[in-house]
Amino acid sequence: MLATEELGNQIYRAEKTSQPISPLTETYPDLTPDQAYAAQLEYVRKRQVDGAVVKGKKIGLTSKAMQDMLGVDRPDYGHLFDDMIFTEGEPVDTSRLIAPRVEFEIAFVLKADIDGENVSLETVAKAIDYVVPAAEIIDSRIRDWKIKFEDTVADNGSSAGAVFGKQQVKPDDIDLPSVKMEVFKNGEKLDEGYGSAVLGNPLEAVVWLARALHEYGIPLKAGEVVLAGALTKAVDVKPGDRFKATFENLGEVDVSFS
Numbered sequence: 012m013l014a015t016e017e018l019g020n021q022i023y024r025a026e027k028t029s030q031p032i033s034p035l036t037e038t039y040p041d042l043t044p045d046q047a048y049a050a051q052l053e054y055v056r057k058r059q060v061d062g063a064v065v066k067g068k069k070i071g072l073t074s075k076a077m078q079d080m081l082g083v084d085r086p087d088y089g090h091l092f093d094d095m096i097f098t099e100g101e102p103v104d105t106s107r108l109i110a111p112r113v114e115f116e117i118a119f120v121l122k123a124d125i126d127g128e129n130v131s132l133e134t135v136a137k138a139i140d141y142v143v144p145a146a147e148i149i150d151s152r153i154r155d156w157k158i159k160f161e162d163t164v165a166d167n168g169s170s171a172g173a174v175f176g177k178q179q180v181k182p183d184d185i186d187l188p189s190v191k192m193e194v195f196k197n198g199e200k201l202d203e204g205y206g207s208a209v210l211g212n213p214l215e216a217v218v219w220l221a222r223a224l225h226e227y228g229i230p231l232k233a234g235e236v237v238l239a240g241a242l243t244k245a246v247d248v249k250p251g252d253r254f255k256a257t258f259e260n261l262g263e264v265d266v267s268f269s
């Protein structure tokens with residue numbers, strides 16, 4: 012019987028010491044998605060014992076760009092803690108990260124709980140207070156990003172932090188699939204994508220999340236922030252890099268690294 016507590020503990024220690032571990036899917040070739048989510052919950056429990064507070068969820072692997080990049084074929088999710096939320100304009104310190112990357116997304120702040128049992132696009136839209144542009148910093152506690160689906164699930168969706176832009180838009184005031192995003196690195200354009208890259212509509216990602224969380228009895232509550240997943244590929248970062256993403260009708264988000 013696989014001890015998922017031990018797996019969560021390995022991820023927790025790897026993050027704390029900045030020492031990556033071998034892929035869990037190599038060490039435990041029979042690891043299932045359910046066991047990987049159980050390991051993630053153990054990691055979450057240990058973080059909470061340390062005093063970290065869950066502020067929301069990240070959804071990952073919702074675009075073809077990210078699924079192709081990591082060789083996976085379905086979305087996953089992770090937990091966002093208070094100490095993972097960085098202020099725009101303050102450089103993100105990479106010294107404790109292992110192999111950081113950045114990606115740009117559409118995020119939602121909820122004004123009502125979402126019940127994953129009877130969720131629809133309409134109930135999700137009604138539960139959203141506002142839409143905000145976001146950067147997610149991802150990192151892999153698994154050596155060299157050699158991850159399979161179960162590795163990134165156990166590793167809290169490979170999340171390391173988030174930065175939010177200043178503009179907040181009501182969900183009724185924006186057509187999310189048609190939002191065009193452009194990504195710039197150190198002033199040069201790197202990439203572009205549309206909101207539709209995220210499961211056709213980033214709101215669909217929240218529907219997916221609510222259902223997935225319901226399976227494990229995890230709530231999605233008013234006040235939480237939800238990152239809907241990267242529109243384009245994640246990019247490696249190093250100290251001194253500065254990134255900006257502009258989102259049509261949604262403003263922009265800036266993130267720099269020290």
Ligand SMILES: C=C/C=C(\O)C(=O)O
Nearest residue numbers: 071072077169240241
């Ligand atoms: C491994 C992480 C993937 C994401 O965060 C994403 O696709 O947004």
